[in-house]
Amino acid sequence: MSDFARLVDFLTIVPENNTFSSETLILAGNSIPELILATGRFCQKESSIKRVVFVGGIGHGTQRLLANCQQRFPELFKQEWINFSEAEIMRELFLTICSRKLELLLEKKSTNTGENARFSFELFRSDAPKSFWLVQDPLLQMRSHYTFSKEWHLPLAAIQPLFFERPILIDFQTQPHFKNAKMDSWWQPDYFLSLVIGEIRRLNDDSFGYGPKGANFIPHVEVPETVLASYHRCHKQLVDDVRG
Known part of the structure; x- marks a missing residue:
């Protein structure tokens, strides 16, 4: 994966x-x-x-x-x-x-x-x-x-x-590509990067996140180490956070 x-x-x-x-x-x-x-x-x-x-x-x-x-x-x-x-x-x-x-x-x-x-x-x-x-x-x-x-x-x-259909990502090079190709246009590449990387940062309960150890907007969320490792490898691709 x-x-x-x-x-x-x-x-x-x-x-x-x-x-x-x-x-x-x-x-x-x-x-x-x-x-x-x-x-x-x-x-x-x-x-x-x-x-x-x-x-x-x-x-x-x-x-x-x-x-x-x-x-x-x-x-x-x-x-x-x-x-x-x-x-x-x-x-x-x-x-x-x-x-x-x-x-x-x-x-x-x-x-x-x-x-x-x-x-x-x-x-x-x-x-x-x-x-x-x-x-x-x-x-x-x-x-x-x-x-x-x-x-x-x-x-x-x-x-x-309620999702109706769970998005399953096949790959991301210059833009996201999903198992259901109709979802490929749901997120522009820069917005997709901002959402995916930004959400992991917010969910991770440390001083930069939204959990009790950070902003305390949400309860503690356990983010697996494998997910955090992927996050750290992907983070460098977020040149400009465009989410509003």
């Missing part, structure tokens, strides 16, 4: 819970329209879901989402979206697929994962759900899972990450 494949494999570990069910799904801001449309398909057929929360304000990632929508789904793109928050853009895409009557909530101010979790929790005040599905960029899903667990005061098992 290549170093980058090992990092992606670690970041996209999916906790299995075949009996999980919840009335609530949270869709966190991301730049992958295919993921948003897949969420719409899931909610259309999953009758147990009664509420969908779209989370995300306007930030650096918003332009990536807009560009991806315009390039890959021009038939769905609307010009007025250029003034929308990520939550509003995601809702528009979602509604092109899902026609079921659902409670739709929007959180339009958050600009990072911590705010995604905290501000979405504040939408509910004292009546927050005790469990929910969580959809996020697969490369950000692990840290998002830990972050939402901490901010919502819920055990990890109460939050079920």
Whole structure:
């Protein structure tokens, strides 16, 4: 397994819970329209879901989402979206697929994962759900899972990450290449590098990370030595961190 494949494999570990069910799904801001449309398909057929929360304000990632929508789904793109928050853009895409009557909530101010979790929790005040599905960029899903667990005061098992399809990296030379070639366009090479390498740095519990030994944004995460070794070998390829 290549170093980058090992990092992606670690970041996209999916906790299995075949009996999980919840009335609530949270869709966190991301730049992958295919993921948003897949969420719409899931909610259309999953009758147990009664509420969908779209989370995300306007930030650096918003332009990536807009560009991806315009390039890959021009038939769905609307010009007025250029003034929308990520939550509003995601809702528009979602509604092109899902026609079921659902409670739709929007959180339009958050600009990072911590705010995604905290501000979405504040939408509910004292009546927050005790469990929910969580959809996020697969490369950000692990840290998002830990972050939402901490901010919502819920055990990890109460939050079920939802990938629809796990990305399996075949190789990375000048750009990522996945087992499902349709995913090759999901992340531009510089953004892919920033996400994969940046997420390992944030998850590793040392003075540079987001765990208790660092910024204390998330609980302790055990990153295997083999993953850290791959991270250190890959780190030199990140010349310019472009993530927002």
